[in-house]
Amino acid sequence: MVSASLIAARAAQHTQLIRQIHTAKRDLGLDDDTYRLTLARFAAGKTSSKECSIAELQAVIEHFHESGWPRPGGQARKPLSPRQKKMWALWQTLADQGKVRNRRMVGLLAWIAGQTDNQVQRLEWLTPAQEHTLIESLKAWAER
Template sequence: MTANHTAAIHTLKSKLALSDDDYRALLSNLTGKTSSKGMTATEQRQVREHMQHLAERMGVVPATTRRQPLTREQFAKAKAAASPRERKVWALWLQLHRDGLVDNPSRAALDAWVHRQVGVSALRFASGAQLDTLIEALKAWQTRGAEHG
């Protein structure tokens, strides 16, 4: 698996058109190491995923759609890593589902809505200002639903 990560990292480096200095700075920022060969498999996976997300956002590679469902442990870990504003977006989204205003409460559905609203591919990539925009949009959606419900 390590060889696959290394090869993918170098392919993504080319697709992102990173200079050697920029590439090493990226590695250093993510892992504290300046070479993928000196990294653990976990660090290589982290770098690969980060670069994949960058390449997807820049449009130099197609977005991956092969996401596996989260296990309970992964979900708990992701929830704990989410910022308070991200958790607020989730809470509002799930409340809209309970109120019958959102048919599909899944992460994929939320991420699709987030992409339409603020142009980032997933909630976890939203900036603070974008999260504020999302929260206000969800609150307005709730208000409209209450007026028509």
């Protein structure tokens, strides 16, 4: 027989994991469709976090961490290289011009993934040639 305190602890953990998932959804800038597809992928087809088991919720959170959402305790973020800073500055310029909707890093990374043949997910994975091409693309976009 499972004690009432164990049931309460599991319920509290479930609620906490759901809160973390909703925070990650907001921080990563996920739209509702993308969020629900992610849940379905890691939670056996379930599209509501309330329906997920604790293990399924933990799998979704781990995916969010692997997608760039910071882990608790905050791993130190690497400083941006000069080329990465240039891309970031151009992205902010585009946001100021109203040409991009998501001015956060997750928006820039999504754009980069769409622009690169190998769908690069992180700035540090870009080659120097890719960095150069992306910077020139951002400059041309800003000038239009």
